[in-house]
Amino acid sequence: MLVWRRWIFPILMLIVCGAVAAALVKLAFFPDQADAAAQVPGGTVSAPVVAVTTGDITDQLAIDGTIARDEAITVRSQVEGVITKVAVAQGQAVTAGQVLFTVKQTEPVKNIDVVAPEAGDLKTFELVKGQAVSLGADVATIIPARYHVVGTVDPVLLYRLVGAPTDAAVTIQGGPAPFTCTGLAVQVAEDGTTSVVCAVPGDQRVFAGLKASLSVNVGSATGALVIPVTAVKGGSGTGEVWIDDGSGAAPEKRTVSLGVTDGTMVQVTEGLAEGDSIREFVPGTTTGTEPQCYDDGAGGQYCEGPGANW
Numbered sequence: 001m002l003v004w005r006r007w008i009f010p011i012l013m014l015i016v017c018g019a020v021a022a023a024l025v026k027l028a029f030f031p032d033q034a035d036a037a038a039q040v041p042g043g044t045v046s047a048p049v050v051a052v053t054t055g056d057i058t059d060q061l062a063i064d065g066t067i068a069r070d071e072a073i074t075v076r077s078q079v080e081g082v083i084t085k086v087a088v089a090q091g092q093a094v095t096a097g098q099v100l101f102t103v104k105q106t107e108p109v110k111n112i113d114v115v116a117p118e119a120g121d122l123k124t125f126e127l128v129k130g131q132a133v134s135l136g137a138d139v140a141t142i143i144p145a146r147y148h149v150v151g152t153v154d155p156v157l158l159y160r161l162v163g164a165p166t167d168a169a170v171t172i173q174g175g176p177a178p179f180t181c182t183g184l185a186v187q188v189a190e191d192g193t194t195s196v197v198c199a200v201p202g203d204q205r206v207f208a209g210l211k212a213s214l215s216v217n218v219g220s221a222t223g224a225l226v227i228p229v230t231a232v233k234g235g236s237g238t239g240e241v242w243i244d245d246g247s248g249a250a251p252e253k254r255t256v257s258l259g260v261t262d263g264t265m266v267q268v269t270e271g272l273a274e275g276d277s278i279r280e281f282v283p284g285t286t287t288g289t290e291p292q293c294y295d296d297g298a299g300g301q302y303c304e305g306p307g308a309n310w
Contacts, residue, residue, distance in 0.1 A: 047251075048280040049244045052272045055226050059160060059218040059260040063196060065151030067172070067210040072123050075140040077133045079112045081105040090125040093145075100140060101127055120144040147200040149181050149212050155194045159236040160218055160261065161186060168198055169215040172206065179204055184216065219260040224267040225274060232258070232266060233282045241272070242279040251279055 085102040088094060094116040103112050120142040127139060149170055153161075164184065171178045181198035188194050196214065200206055232239040239258050242251035256271030272278070 047244065047283075049246060049277050050228060050231065050280045052225055052227055052268065052274055052276040052278065054223055054274055055265070056220070056222045057224055057226055057260055057262055057265055057267055058220040059262055061153075061157065061160065061214075061216040061218060063151040063153055063214040063216065065149045065170075065196075065212045065214045067147055067200065067206045067208055067212055068150055069208045070144045070146040070148055072141040072143045073117070073120075074138050075100070075114075075117065075142060077103070077114060077135060077137045077139050079103050079105050079114070079133075080135040081112075081133065083127055083129055083131045083133060084111060086127055086129055088122060088125060090122050092122050092125075093120070094122060094142070095119045100125070103133060114139065116142060118142070118144055118146075120146075146202070147204075147206050147208065148197050149200060149214060150187075150195050150197045151212075151214050152193060152195045155192070158186060158194060161196070161216070162236070164216055164218045166198075168196075169217075170198075170200070171213045171215070172210050173213075175206065175210060175212075176204060181214075221260055221267050224259065225269075225272060226265045226267055227272070227278060228280060229261060229264060229266050230281050230285075231278050232256070234258075235261070235266065239266075240282075242283060243276065244279050245277055251283070 081103040083101050084104045087099045087101060096116060096118045098116045099113045100116055101114050103114060105112050123141040123143050125140040133139060166184045167180050167182050168184050169178050170181050179201060181200055184196060184198040186196055231241050234240055237258060239256055241254055241256055243254055244251040254271055257269045259267030259269045
């Protein structure tokens with residue numbers, strides 16, 4: 001028994017440990033070539049295609065906006081002389097045609113009233129009795145009792161606003177029933193900020209600072225040829241699509257004429273026919289649906305997740 005404990009059991013343990021170590025070395029540095037070869041991916045990655053279809057499409061923009069007072073206007077003297085009477089004060093609300101001050105004209109001598117050209121609040125007015133005024137001099141500024149809706153838009157939307165109507169539907173949360181604003185126009189500030197603005201009708205009671213929503217119906221088409229906007233390179237009036245018949249041949253680039261878009265689909269007015277098969281995504285862009293594939297260095301490909309550029 002002493003011999004087993006001193007010699008035989010230790011020798012058996014050494015043999016077992018040696019076998020385990022050899023197996024680990026084999027797995028780490030000499031993997032089975034057949035298994036590695038079996039893991040090489042095969043096949044090809046095909047680009048998704050869609051058929052040109054017909055449908056109804058409406059280009060309607062929803063823009064978040066704010067109610068604001070119109071900018072102040074300048075009142076200029078249309079007479080030269082000396083002020084004999086001041087009828088209002090700075091900060092006062094005035095009505096259209098209300099007398100602001102009276103001037104004694106020098107030639108011919110007579111008193112002439114200078115009136116407010118429209119209703120609003122006197123922002124600046126610092127005239128005093130006995131002061132001389134000259135023809136064309138700035139005498140006051142009035143913030144009109146007029147309002148407008150202004151909303152900031154992404155500059156790329158300016159293409160969709162080309163040819164848009166000059167009115168829009170306005171909705172104010174908690175305010176009056178939806179109404180139509182007029183004179184819709186685009187403004188570009190010096191810093192590049194782009195916005196749309198339209199006038200609030202005078203019979204609507206609104207307040208500066210109220211949040212509003214503008215709905216602009218740019219256009220619509222019924223029974224039109226439509227394709228996904230992701231299939232088009234370009235988008236304002238003309239664009240390019242890639243014809244793909246599914247045969248494996250290289251796609252054919254084709255120029256098309258475009259109409260209205262709802263941001264997801266776009267109308268094709270020339271260049272395609274119903275049933276034509278086109279690439280769903282412009283070649284070279286991220287599709288969001290295809291795997292990203294790489295050469296594995298052994299004649300195959302390795303693909304992972306969506307997002308291929310092809």
